[in-house]
Amino acid sequence: MKQASLSIEGLRSVVEALPPDNLTPAREAALAHLGEHGIPTLRDEDWKYTDLSPVVDISNRWLTAGGGRQSPDTLLARIDEITGSIDANWLVVANGVVLDPTFPADGGNGVQVAKFSDAPAPLVFERPLADFNAALLQDGLRVRISGTVGKPVGILLIDQSDGDASVSQAWAEIDVDANSAVELIEYHVSQGNADHYANSVLTLNVGANADVRHVRIQNRSTRHVQTGRTSVSLGRDSRLDMASYDLGGGLIRNDIDVDLSQPGADITFNGLYLAGEGQHIDNHTRVDHRVGPATSAQEYRGILNGNCRCVWNGKAIVHEGADGTDARQANHNLLLSEKAEIDAKPELEIYADDVKCAHGTTVGQLDERSLFYLRTRGLDKRHARQVLTHAFAADLVSRAPVDAARSTVSAIVDARLADLIEAEFAEELVS
Amino acid sequence: MATESENLESLVNRRYEHGFVTDIATESLPPGLDEDVIRAISARKNEPEFMLEWRLQAYRQWLEMREPDWAHVHYPKIDYNEISYFSAPKSDEDRPKSLDEVDPKLLETYDKLGIPLHERARLAGVAVDAVFDSVSVATTFKEKLADVGVIFCSFSEAVQEHPALVRKYLGTVVPRRDNFFAALNAAVFSDGSFVYIPKGVRCPMELSTYFRINAANTGQFERTLIIADEGSHVSYLEGCTAPMRDENQLHAAVVELVALKDAEIKYSTVQNWYPGDENGVGGIYNFVTKRGDCRGANSKISWTQVETGSAITWKYPSCLLRGENSVGEFYSVAVANNMQQADTGTKMIHIGRNTSSTIVSKGISAGRAENAYRGLVRVMPQAHGARNHTQCDSLLIGKQCGAHTFPYMEIKNPTARVEHEATTSKISADQLFYCRQRGISEEDAVNMIVNGFCKEVFKELPMEFAVEAQALLNVSLEGAVG
Numbered sequence: 001m002k003q004a005s006l007s008i009e010g011l012r013s014v015v016e017a018l019p020p021d022n023l024t025p026a027r028e029a030a031l032a033h034l035g036e037h038g039i040p041t042l043r044d045e046d047w048k049y050t051d052l053s054p055v056v057d058i059s060n061r062w063l064t065a066g067g068g069r070q071s072p073d074t075l076l077a078r079i080d081e082i083t084g085s086i087d088a089n090w091l092v093v094a095n096g097v098v099l100d101p102t103f104p105a106d107g108g109n110g111v112q113v114a115k116f117s118d119a120p121a122p123l124v125f126e127r128p129l130a131d132f133n134a135a136l137l138q139d140g141l142r143v144r145i146s147g148t149v150g151k152p153v154g155i156l157l158i159d160q161s162d163g164d165a166s167v168s169q170a171w172a173e174i175d176v177d178a179n180s181a182v183e184l185i186e187y188h189v190s191q192g193n194a195d196h197y198a199n200s201v202l203t204l205n206v207g208a209n210a211d212v213r214h215v216r217i218q219n220r221s222t223r224h225v226q227t228g229r230t231s232v233s234l235g236r237d238s239r240l241d242m243a244s245y246d247l248g249g250g251l252i253r254n255d256i257d258v259d260l261s262q263p264g265a266d267i268t269f270n271g272l273y274l275a276g277e278g279q280h281i282d283n284h285t286r287v288d289h290r291v292g293p294a295t296s297a298q299e300y301r302g303i304l305n306g307n308c309r310c311v312w313n314g315k316a317i318v319h320e321g322a323d324g325t326d327a328r329q330a331n332h333n334l335l336l337s338e339k340a341e342i343d344a345k346p347e348l349e350i351y352a353d354d355v356k357c358a359h360g361t362t363v364g365q366l367d368e369r370s371l372f373y374l375r376t377r378g379l380d381k382r383h384a385r386q387v388l389t390h391a392f393a394a395d396l397v398s399r400a401p402v403d404a405a406r407s408t409v410s411a412i413v414d415a416r417l418a419d420l421i422e423a424e425f426a427e428e429l430v431s
Numbered sequence: 432m433a434t435e436s437e438n439l440e441s442l443v444n445r446r447y448e449h450g451f452v453t454d455i456a457t458e459s460l461p462p463g464l465d466e467d468v469i470r471a472i473s474a475r476k477n478e479p480e481f482m483l484e485w486r487l488q489a490y491r492q493w494l495e496m497r498e499p500d501w502a503h504v505h506y507p508k509i510d511y512n513e514i515s516y517f518s519a520p521k522s523d524e525d526r527p528k529s530l531d532e533v534d535p536k537l538l539e540t541y542d543k544l545g546i547p548l549h550e551r552a553r554l555a556g557v558a559v560d561a562v563f564d565s566v567s568v569a570t571t572f573k574e575k576l577a578d579v580g581v582i583f584c585s586f587s588e589a590v591q592e593h594p595a596l597v598r599k600y601l602g603t604v605v606p607r608r609d610n611f612f613a614a615l616n617a618a619v620f621s622d623g624s625f626v627y628i629p630k631g632v633r634c635p636m637e638l639s640t641y642f643r644i645n646a647a648n649t650g651q652f653e654r655t656l657i658i659a660d661e662g663s664h665v666s667y668l669e670g671c672t673a674p675m676r677d678e679n680q681l682h683a684a685v686v687e688l689v690a691l692k693d694a695e696i697k698y699s700t701v702q703n704w705y706p707g708d709e710n711g712v713g714g715i716y717n718f719v720t721k722r723g724d725c726r727g728a729n730s731k732i733s734w735t736q737v738e739t740g741s742a743i744t745w746k747y748p749s750c751l752l753r754g755e756n757s758v759g760e761f762y763s764v765a766v767a768n769n770m771q772q773a774d775t776g777t778k779m780i781h782i783g784r785n786t787s788s789t790i791v792s793k794g795i796s797a798g799r800a801e802n803a804y805r806g807l808v809r810v811m812p813q814a815h816g817a818r819n820h821t822q823c824d825s826l827l828i829g830k831q832c833g834a835h836t837f838p839y840m841e842i843k844n845p846t847a848r849v850e851h852e853a854t855t856s857k858i859s860a861d862q863l864f865y866c867r868q869r870g871i872s873e874e875d876a877v878n879m880i881v882n883g884f885c886k887e888v889f890k891e892l893p894m895e896f897a898v899e900a901q902a903l904l905n906v907s908l909e910g911a912v913g
Binding site: 045320321323333335336337338339340341342343344345346347348349350351352353354355356357358359360361362363364365 | 501503812827828829830831832833835836837838839840841844846847848849850851852853854855856857
């Protein structure tokens with residue numbers, strides 16, 4: 001199957017039609033780079049399980065139609081609803097438009113916010129999808145955290161797609177100063193009946209001895225496509241506790257790159273993905289241990305039901321001289337349907353000898369004996385399955401590092417799991 | 432001729448150079464590859480028409496293929512037109528006349544491995560028949576095998592004597608265009624082994640290339656085909672623990688195993704080709720395609736390998752688990768020292784119901800070597816009740832080596848149970864200290880710890896092989912510590 005290629009000509013005419021601003025040089029550089037390398041295909045090792053045809057298809061349709069942008073106005077009610085449900089200082093990117101902050105963001109309370117239109121960040125792309133993002137970028141967010149910030153900082157990335165196919169970009173750079181502490185929430189959501197492709201890039205630089213907790217929730221419409229890149233670098237003796245929840249979306253691809261080039265850094269990042277009919281969720285993580293001692297630990301769990309596919313590819317690279325590295329990877333999957341597929345690939349590349357590295361991966365179904373036990377206690381089949389499935393997910397929900405976001409995560413996970421199990425029983429009734 | 436002052440490197444390189452000498456008047460073909468070369472190879476082997484056609488088709492497919500670059504190994508580009516694709520065994524005049532002419536360093540290694548004197552001559556390439564008559568031994572074995580109906584001969588012989596069997600099974604496990612090196616092998620393969628075990632026969636002895644008379648100099652493109660008919664059993668040993676003299680740098684072998692209903696094949700390999708010197712000069716490129724097909728219900732294929740040689744190893748012995756309840760096993764010890772690079776592992780493709788597979792891989796890296804495990808476990812949608820357990824451990828000796836793990840798991844059936852575990856560690860100072868204070872030398876202590884690390888795999892090897900493998904491991908890691 002040959003993947004159609006992205007119309008670079010169409011892209012160029014849309015990019016050239018954008019009003020000139022201080023992002024123009026970055027857009028041109030990104031366009032040139034993308035023109036050279038193109039969108040990855042299944043033949044690229046990093047993309048062998050994820051077909052980006054929908055990205056190319058939606059983008060080409062959107063580019064042909066002129067590459068317009070929808071006003072964020074139709075989203076205001078939804079934005080209020082979401083920002084009202086989680087107590088945080090919210091920054092909002094709606095349909096790719098960066099809205100003005102609704103809280104004082106001049107650095108007085110430790111949070112300083114600027115837009116790329118005022119102060120462009122040094123964009124680092126060189127990855128095809130980040131190139132694609134940068135080529136169309138009109139604005140982005142720069143957030144700087146200094147000191148201990150009491151209230152979580154939330155970034156809401158929300159899109160609406162009606163009528164025609166659409167594409168949106170979001171780019172955020174977060175710098176956390178040395179000795180600071182902050183809780184971050186990243187929330188992706190979308191609505192609308194037309195095809196949409198959202199492309200996001202988040203850069204998180206954690207200063208020396210800083211302490212950051214980060215929750216990422218992705219609950220997009222199952223019609224929509226999203227690719228996201230998160231680049232993290234950790235300063236000396238800093239800590240980052242991250243959890244990522246992929247609960248919606250049609251085709252989702254997340255790339256997390258972690259750079260550990262200062263000693264004493266410690267990162268934990270976990271992920272939960274729930275996939276139902278028609279969904280494709282791909283998590284690629286990469287940790288570069290450049291010096292030691294440093295610790296990285298990741299645990300991803302997935303529950304798959306219906307005709308769906310999930311991918312987890314965890315890569316830990318221990319560079320020469322990074323002695324004292326402790327790198328752990330775990331991936332556990334529950335397959336509930338005959339039509340579900342999981343592709344797991346835990347990779348280790350080790351060039352130092354004083355290291356502790358381990359990975360474990362399991363794939364299985366609900367344990368018959370546990371189900372039997374619950375049935376003997378009077379639970380019906382559906383309830384018993386619910387209990388065990390919930391327990392599998394609950395472990396990661398309870399570890400959401402930002403208190404303010406946990407109840408939201410828990411509510412969405414519960415609703416999603418109920419749907420998945422419902423679908424399983426509906427399937428059984430039909431067959 | 433070798434003088435005593437020449438070291439192992441120059442010895443092997445010299446022979447390697449000789450391997451490319453082209454004297455058209457004698458029995459070698461000039462370097463280069465085209466359809467005429469293939470016709471010439473086929474003609475010299477007096478092959479039937481179907482073999483020639485098969486080779487030509489493979490060659491045409493090979494021309495359209497690209498050399499794979501995904502493995503975690505680096506080597507200069509191979510010019511396939513620089514290679515001579517057919518060279519008859521060296522004549523006795525070119526060989527060392529006796530062990531006195533052989534590099535003393537090589538002899539020292541033989542000594543450490545405890546290789547009997549008469550075998551040393553054969554391994555070092557001394558004209559064998561003058562020293563040791565292997566014919567009589569082999570003939571005895573051949574008679575014993577013929578009694579039970581086992582066919583064990585060279586591939587060329589099988590093409591002449593048993594064309595129907597060859598035609599039925601050749602290329603059914605590793606198709607001609609399976610991969611770049613397999614296609615090249617299919618086009619130009621020189622010789623190899625052929626084994627057929629009839630229905631219900633348990634092969635009375637372990638088969639080994641060692642006992643096949645014309646095993647010497649099967650060349651760089653070896654092809655092995657083993658068929659175990661219903662209810663039969665065979666254990667096959669490939670290779671040898673002693674460093675083998677060889678003239679060719681590129682080795683692209685293909686091994687095909689077919690296990691029919693209730694049959695079992697146990698395939699053990701000890702690979703110790705010349706790894707190059709400590710600066711990575713010389714050494715064999717070992718690009719091998721090995722695959723077993725558990726075609727019938729309750730069949731079993733077990734791969735055991737001890738890989739210590741070659742400059743570059745690119746090898747993934749695999750199992751297609753097609754029959755119901757079929758079993759695949761892979762036990763591997765891969766050692767890479769100095770500048771060696773190994774990218775090795777296995778593929779377990781679960782196709783039938785209730786199939787199970789076990790993977791135990793032990794990788795040891797020392798010096799500036801790179802050692803990668805690459806494995807695939809695929810459970811197809813129809814493979815209900817599939818079960819896999821993978822254990823993959825790496826041991827690092829030294830600060831400049833690399834140990835890598837690339838396991839792929841593709842699971843398309845919810846009843847599958849797949850587990851994968853991997854660890855990486857080094858020989859800890861505590862372990863060494865404990866041994867040292869018990870009066871064990873550092874070198875012995877390292878050997879002991881490494882042997883312990885590999886025990887799970889060694890116990891799968893046939894007894895004599897296991898003992899030799901341990902000795903080999905010690906020699907391979909010599910100088911890695913301290």
